[in-house]
Amino acid sequence: MTSLLHTLQQRYPQALVWGFGDSPEMADELAALVIQGHKRASCGALVSYLKEPILPGSYNIILNGRDEPVCVIRTTVLRVVRYCDMTAELASLEGEGDRSLAWWQASHQAFFEREGTWAPDMELVFEEFTLVEVV
Structure with missing residues (x-):
């Protein structure tokens, strides 16, 4: 550590x-988008969130690709x-790509596949967050 x-x-x-992606x-x-203020939300498969639930008010230490x-x-x-x-509107909060719903759908389908x-009707947990501290 x-x-x-x-x-x-x-x-x-x-x-x-944890780290994004x-x-x-x-x-x-994705960490860079958070630090720049563009990414204010994320989502994941409900089945994944149930393994390690996050609650409103929870703090999360975000890692880069080198686990820093x-x-x-x-x-x-x-x-x-x-x-x-x-x-x-929700897709735009994720701050990724061109922030369009079409971009969100294509990139997230690929990720969930x-x-x-992935399934067209899969349940997601959509998490909005604030940036507390850049280290």
């Missing part, structure tokens, strides 16, 4: 520690939404 991560875990003792490149890209802490976020809103019911959870 790095000393920075240890310090953050002392400051945020209940915080989950499913590759080091994606972790770097880069920022801390705090969950503000959680909602369950089906993939097929995603709105352009790699994860093995």
